[in-house]
Amino acid sequence: MWLLILLDSCIVLSTIYFSQMLINPNSSTLTITMLVSSISLLLGHHLFSLLYKLYKKAWEYASIGELISIFKVITYTIIVTAAVQLLVIQQVHVRILAITWMIHLLLIGGSRFFWRIYRDTYLKHPVNMKRTLIVGAGSAGTMVARQLMSSHDAELQPIAFIDDNVKKQKLDILGIPVIGGVNQIEQLTKEYNIANIVIAIPSLSKKQLNQIFNECAKTSAKTQMIPMLEDLMTGKVSVNQFRDVQVEDLLGRETIELDMTSISDYVTDKVVLVTGAGGSIGSEICRQISKFHPKRLVLLGHGENSIYSIEMELKEAFKDTEIDIITEIADLQDYDKLMNVMTIYQPNVIYHAAAHKHVPLMERSPEEAVKNNMIGTKNIAEVASIHEVETFVMISTDKAVNPTSVMGSTKRLAEMLIQHFDQISSTRFVAVRFGNVLGSRGSVIPLFKKQIQKGGPVTVTHPDMVRYFMTIPEASRLVIQAGALAKGGEIFVLDMGDPVKIVDLAKNLIKLSGNNIDEIGIEFTGMRPGEKLFEELLKKDEIHEEQIYPKIYIGKTSELYIEEIEDIINNFRSLDRDHLRKMVVDLANERVPNEKKLVSV
The missing domain is CATH 3.40.50.720 (NAD(P)-binding Rossmann-like Domain)
Incomplete structure (x- = not known):
């Protein structure tokens, strides 16, 4: 903080004299006007910096909000200095103050954003980072991309966005292109050599998630999701702590609101x-x-x-x-x-x-x-x-x-x-x-997971057997x-x-575990005593x-x-x-x- 205060003081004092030299190179700089203006600028800058908490911001994450704060501090400082000039020497040096305002904005803003640029450019370690495709170019997807780009601990490198909104396609967001829609995932994953896919659309219905996952499953890339909204809001996880897609995400239905x-x-x-x-x-x-x-x-x-x-x-x-x-x-x-x-x-x-x-x-x-x-x-x-x-x-x-x-x-x-x-x-x-019930004791899903962990095969009683989940x-x-x-x-x-086909459930679990269906294999064992091909509810x-x-x-x-x-x-x-x-x-x-x-x- 003290380093920034010292830096800002040097910028404030030097720019007013630099502006004077640009306007009138032959004039003396040590005048009463320059002395009053320097003191006013210095005090005004630190007063408004204190007011807008300019020295309490984490500049490695600087964005538009911080730029607006800098703009307000410098603008109000120049206005106060103009008022002081009018009161003390009955004259406002508009051109000098205008140039001073521009140089202040350039140097103070530049000094702050230089740290973020340096951090993002030189402190990241791009070696062996996994090329990542983000599905969803909305606010959540943008947040994911920004977090990955700003974190030097991230293993994923955002390469492109996928979004079905045609108005976003062929645009760049944070310098990352939106390259197509969901139905192009398989083709674009190969074209851009993608190793990871992150689904970043919190508002997805189960049907939409199934559609996207089925497209992702056609690729060899690992598919993950952003955390659940309630976990993000309660602070349990951050937006870049991705989770694997679970079978519950694909088979569970839309949440029923309770009375x-x-x-x-x-x-x-x-x-x-x-x-x-x-x-x-x-x-x-x-x-x-x-x-x-x-x-x-x-x-x-x-x-x-x-x-x-x-x-x-x-x-x-x-x-x-x-x-x-x-x-x-x-x-x-x-x-x-x-x-x-x-x-x-x-x-x-x-x-x-x-x-x-x-x-x-x-x-x-x-x-x-x-x-x-x-x-x-x-x-x-x-x-x-x-x-x-x-x-x-x-x-x-x-x-x-x-x-x-x-x-x-x-x-x-x-x-x-x-x-x-x-x-x-x-x-x-x-x-x-x-x-x-998904995941309950004795249910088919824990059995399938154990069989997959052992290298297969996954045993299904009948290819046409269906169940409600x-x-x-x-x-x-x-x-x-x-x-x-x-x-x-x-x-x-x-x-x-x-109802869901048990064989489709087995295939989804194999894909979700990162394995190939042909490698794990599915074996049909025949129906057991008391079993039906399908269940009824009434x-x-x-x-x-x-x-x-x-x-x-x-x-x-x-x-x-x-x-x-x-x-x-x-x-x-x-x-x-x-x-x-x-x-x-x-x-x-x-x-x-x-x-x-x-x-x-």
């Missing part, structure tokens, strides 16, 4: 209990619910490690709030324990996320699916009803629609139990159906919103958009056409087979696995035997 008021009304300052709180969905429900500041959050689960993990995470994340976070290790088949938990905590809201969900495993152990998905649901629903819990939300699955598997069938029968309890209880019981946060938000919409007895269904006789909330539908109530469900629960231990499997699947598909009671074998 914050209605959720707050039934969650804030209430006691909330979550079963399966250590699982993928259960733990995310706990995270989302905690943002609404419940009075107490009870984490109930069977696995002590997962419950401990989410407890520690929540206590750290919400340590500055007054949320009372309680853990309970319990098995849903232990009716007495559940009754005891209800008596102690008296929850207002229950989210029932505990379930066995792995299709092939439940085919091999149908009795475990009955015990956990049916008996466990019946137990937690019954104790909730006895203790007059206000709202009970059960997590279901698209595999419960026309189920061919034991897992899907037991979840469909659990839905019937929930709807039955709603009819006989003051508690509002509802179920929420959605498709596969959603992200864990979105699924959890739907569950929470459903509780606010609940009147009782509904099965809520999310409009999940278009049966034909369940469909309501209108949405009750953006992207949320409600299914019609179908016939409930409560007596038959009770028979299965009471007699399943005496049935062999094949017989039990058939009984569960038949009943879930409403193929009810003539005899009302099951016959033990």
Whole structure:
């Protein structure tokens, strides 16, 4: 700072005398006019520099804003000097002051911007920098380019922009040309020898991102994205900390906005209990619910490690709030324990996320699916009803629609139990159906990633198999919103958009990992027991056409087979696995035997 003050003082004092010599070379420079003008210029310059914080700016990042500050300081200094000349010597030397103003602007501005020019030109290390194409020539893309150009630590060298706005094409931004549109990415990447592609359009929809990624995937360049806007705004990351494109970016749908008021009304300052709180969905429900500041959050689960993990995470994340976070290790088949938990905590809201969900495993152990998905649901629903819990939300699955598997069938029968309890209880019981959750435990994506890391091949059961996908946060938000919409007895269904081919998902994951599809390979293994080629979210006789909330539908109530469900629960231990499997699947598909009671074998 003192160096700049000394430099500016020398410039201010020398330029007034230099201007005098230019106007009148033969005149004496040591006159009262020059002395008054010098003092006025010097004091005025430092006064306005202090006012506009000229000595507190980081000049290595100087831009238009700093230039405007310099312009104001010098202009106001000259105006003050002119006023002083008028007051003291009753004459304003306009030509001298005009030349002084121009030289001041040139020298002071030049001295500041010289450091940025020197830094950008000589302090960068362009050796082995990766030639980078920036997709998006808007404000975010420009910011990325500026950061890369000004940072001597950056490994990426911006070579060109891509933008579909034809008005920007063939223009230069920050000296970097806009060379074409998205459909030319493959051609231009080869032409400009691009090693990295950065997608810098924060407002992209999922469909648009898919389109751009598909074009980038045709090249050998590594594709990355700028960080998420919320991370930039909260300061977690800077704009040049790029992240790899994730499969969630490509398959996740547009974010559904929550009705914050209605959720707050039934969650804030209430006691909330979550079963399966250590699982993928259960733990995310706990995270989302905690943002609404419940009075107490009870984490109930069977696995002590997962419950401990989410407890520690929540206590750290919400340590500055007054949320009372309680853990309970319990098995849903232990009716007495559940009754005891209800008596102690008296929850207002229950989210029932505990379930066995792995299709092939439940085919091999149908009795475990009955015990956990049916008996466990019946137990937690019954104790909730006895203790007059206000709202009970059960997590279901698209595999419960026309189920061919034991897992899907037991979840469909659990839905019937929930709807039955709603009819006989003051508690509002509802179920929420959605498709596969990206990245959840036991899902296909972690499996694919492990196979890719080992060098392949990636195993897909059938080339035509399709599934609906959603992200864990979105699924959890739907569950929470459903509780606010609940009147009782509904099965809520999310409009999940278009289903995704599993083989296309595998190909995208291979590309995202930076590998070649031919090198990794895809192997078709055949469909497993209980699997379907495609999943449905509603049966034909369940469909309501209108949405009750953006992207949320409600299914019609179908016939409930409560007596038959009770028979299965009471007699399943005496049935062999094949017989039990058939009984569960038949009943879930409403193929009810003539005899009302099951016959033990």
